[in-house]
Amino acid sequence: MYGTEGFFLLNETHAGFDYELSQAFATFLGVQLDIRPFADPKRMLNSLKSGEIDLIASPFQYAPEHLTHVGFGPVYQYFDQVIVTSNNNPKQNALVERYSMHANALKDKALEQDIQWQTTLEYDSEELLQMVLTEDIGYTVTTSSILNRARLLYPELLPYKVINQNLPRRWLFAKTQNDALLGVMLEFFGQYRESGALKAINEAYFAHVNKINFVDTKAFITAVRHKLPRYRDWFEMYAEDLDWRLLAAVAYQESHWDPKAISVTGVRGLMMLTRPTAREMGVTSRVNPEQSIMGGSKYLAKMKRRLPARINEPDRTFMALAAYNIGLGHLEDARVLTQRAGLNPDLWVDVKQYLPLLRKKQYYTKTKFGYAHGDVAVQYVENIRRYYDSLRFIDENVHKSVTQ
Numbered sequence: 001m002y003g004t005e006g007f008f009l010l011n012e013t014h015a016g017f018d019y020e021l022s023q024a025f026a027t028f029l030g031v032q033l034d035i036r037p038f039a040d041p042k043r044m045l046n047s048l049k050s051g052e053i054d055l056i057a058s059p060f061q062y063a064p065e066h067l068t069h070v071g072f073g074p075v076y077q078y079f080d081q082v083i084v085t086s087n088n089n090p091k092q093n094a095l096v097e098r099y100s101m102h103a104n105a106l107k108d109k110a111l112e113q114d115i116q117w118q119t120t121l122e123y124d125s126e127e128l129l130q131m132v133l134t135e136d137i138g139y140t141v142t143t144s145s146i147l148n149r150a151r152l153l154y155p156e157l158l159p160y161k162v163i164n165q166n167l168p169r170r171w172l173f174a175k176t177q178n179d180a181l182l183g184v185m186l187e188f189f190g191q192y193r194e195s196g197a198l199k200a201i202n203e204a205y206f207a208h209v210n211k212i213n214f215v216d217t218k219a220f221i222t223a224v225r226h227k228l229p230r231y232r233d234w235f236e237m238y239a240e241d242l243d244w245r246l247l248a249a250v251a252y253q254e255s256h257w258d259p260k261a262i263s264v265t266g267v268r269g270l271m272m273l274t275r276p277t278a279r280e281m282g283v284t285s286r287v288n289p290e291q292s293i294m295g296g297s298k299y300l301a302k303m304k305r306r307l308p309a310r311i312n313e314p315d316r317t318f319m320a321l322a323a324y325n326i327g328l329g330h331l332e333d334a335r336v337l338t339q340r341a342g343l344n345p346d347l348w349v350d351v352k353q354y355l356p357l358l359r360k361k362q363y364y365t366k367t368k369f370g371y372a373h374g375d376v377a378v379q380y381v382e383n384i385r386r387y388y389d390s391l392r393f394i395d396e397n398v399h400k401s402v403t404q
Contacts, residue, residue: 021076054173073170073173073182084158091138200348219256228248234293282295303321303324333368334357335351336368
């Protein structure tokens with residue numbers, strides 16, 4: 001089903017957690033992936049039972065009574081089930097998606113709260129969250145992962161009550177299928193988990209959105225409206241192979257889009273360049289916003305180029321961002337520590353565990369470049385990822401409203 005978690009278009013190409021996981025499974029099988037997006041969960045389930053589709057890979061969670069004659073794949077993720085409201089929302093009515101497990105949960109758990117609940121086929125989970133924001137309804141129920149991603153753009157959404165924890169997420173397939181499909185699923189997920197790829201895809205889509213700071217997110221959204229338009233053309237002009245919105249997110253993390261910003265260590269400007277870096281990138285004035293953006297873009301691109309060719313996206317970008325903050329040498333030290341520990345030095349989800357150890361004497365004394373604030377670099381990357389996702393959602397929503 002369409003949505004910011006499962007399946008969507010990014011720069012006119014297919015993207016999303018469920019899409020990437022399904023594509024990896026198709027590659028494992030050596031077959032062509034045929035995606036069939038659905039807006040109606042009942043039709044999606046009927047299509048599975050009739051054999052029109054082979055499996056359902058979707059964030060939509062069906063109520064148990066609808067899953068007769070359906071088989072379950074291996075558990076690959078866990079989520080919480082959350083009642084959601086917003087700040088000072090006075091309404092006591094609630095809407096949830098029909099056929100979903102949330103309808104059952106709300107009926108069983110929330111009537112004691114005097115919430116008047118109804119089910120709907122007219123709106124999906126993300127639309128219901130929007131209705132909570134506009135106070136058309138007081139509450140809805142969704143998964144923790146959908147809520148966390150929505151709060152990148154709408155931090156006013158509040159988890160009112162967690163009603164079920166650690167619920168399993170699995171693919172669905174028709175029981176009319178023979179055991180061969182379940183067998184290859186088990187083999188695929190076993191290998192995908194063993195290789196670290198499952199951990200990496202969860203990291204890419206979910207790790208950075210688990211903790212949303214309300215004040216910081218509101219300040220960022222305000223800055224997007226009032227500050228970003230002054231510099232957007234330059235971000236687009238100098239981004240080259242980078243997404244301009246990522247470059248803008250780096251600049252916000254560095255200076256909050258203040259071209260005169262200066263740190264106690266002497267780095268300056270919109271992209272907070274050191275004197276040597278500015279000189280190397282051809283920047284003559286660090287407080288000139290256009291020059292700073294140009295220099296910062298060139299320097300980030302340089303960090304990406306200097307990483308080993310075997311590091312793939314999105315890990316390549318995450319590590320380049322860490323190198324922009326802490327330096328390529330310190331990043332390499334953390335990668336060495338990661339490898340010594342038996343983990344994968346080419347996966348950000350593993351390397352970010354060892355960057356903070358560069359502050360500890362027992363570790364930094366055994367590295368080439370010594371002590372570093374590796375924990376700061378990890379937080380730096382996570383912040384930029386949140387800003388980038390927020391900016392992407394804002395930019396795409398504006399684009400939709402203009403073209404409609």
